[in-house]
Amino acid sequence: MPNALAHPVHSALIIKKSRFIGCVEAMPDRAGAIARVAALKAEHPGAVHVCWAFSGGGQSAAVDDGEPSGTAGRPMLEVLRHQDLEGVLATVVRYWGGTKLGAGGLVRAYTDAVAQALLKAEKIPLVKLQTLSCTLPYAFEGWLRREIEAAGAQLLAVQHGSQVELSFALPAPAASAFVTRLNDAGQGRIGWLKVQADADAPGCIEVAGRPGSGRVGQFRPG
Template identity: 65%
Template sequence: MAHSILAPVSSELLIKKSRFIGCVQPVDGRAAAQAIVAGLRAGHPGAAHVCWALLAGGQSAAVDDGEPSGTAGRPMLDVLRHQGLEGVLATVVRYYGGVKLGAGGLVRAYTDCVAQALKDAEKVPIIRMRALRCAVPYALEGLLRREIAAAGGRLDDIQHGEAVAFGFTLAEAAADALIARLGELCQGRVVWERSE
């Protein structure tokens, strides 16, 4: 199961006079990540590099920002993948200290900076949700309400017309079981609508 993090966490490393300021934070996608990175560039005008890695919404990115290819963004992305994270942006701002670290030293520095930040991160499981719509005769309204609540669902919309129409959301993993259970309990009197 994929996880995200609850709130931004940061770390700071000093390696051979270079200062690495890392942050790992939840994001929705690439646009939000790019806005955060732009804010970091504006907030750290003296920084030599603002490197970042993203795993969000099926999108990934690994940006070295002038560091030798594969020494910053890719190692940061590997840390996020290794931790099973999703919906997360890792950034590291580097102030160059005048001493070259070499490719191996850079990989270690960027990896360690992200890993140190993640030590303090509170991870939360990502639960995929599914929206469902159905209609039942009035006599089954109470039963449907109880079954949705028992499955951990959230009622989003109820409309009373010729029948009672329900719109609700629940965990993807519980959806098929609830649909089957309602089919049995309501003896086929549940009319399901296609969800968007």
């Protein structure tokens, strides 16, 4: 199961007097990654390279920023993929120490800068949620609210008209059984406006969080 990061994590390495400052952090998209790298370059005007890698939302990037091709961005991206991270940006700022490290030395340095940062990372599993909407008589509203809370689902919206309309989300694998239970207990009084029986169908989203924790991270289409 893919994971996101709860908080940014950092590392600092000195190899043959070159200083490597690593950071791995949650990032929603490539545009955000580019903006973050631009900010790092402004923060470190004396650095010779700001290399980076991004993975998330079906997109990826591996940028060497002047280092020999394939010695920085690609190894950093491989670390993210090996640890099954999603929606994550890894950056390494390098200050020149006066000694060339060679291709192998650079690969090890950039790999280690990311890997050491991730040793301190708190990972959060990405849980695919399914959104459901239904209508029901007012007399059933309190009961359904209790059922939603007991299932650990997230109540998203409530509208009151001729009937009550509720929208909520819960882990996709549990959706089908939950709908069946409500139909049985609701005596045929529940009308479903949108039911996604397939976890891969439109309307599913992935969020970073632990079941029941209330922690919500990045949303992206499933």
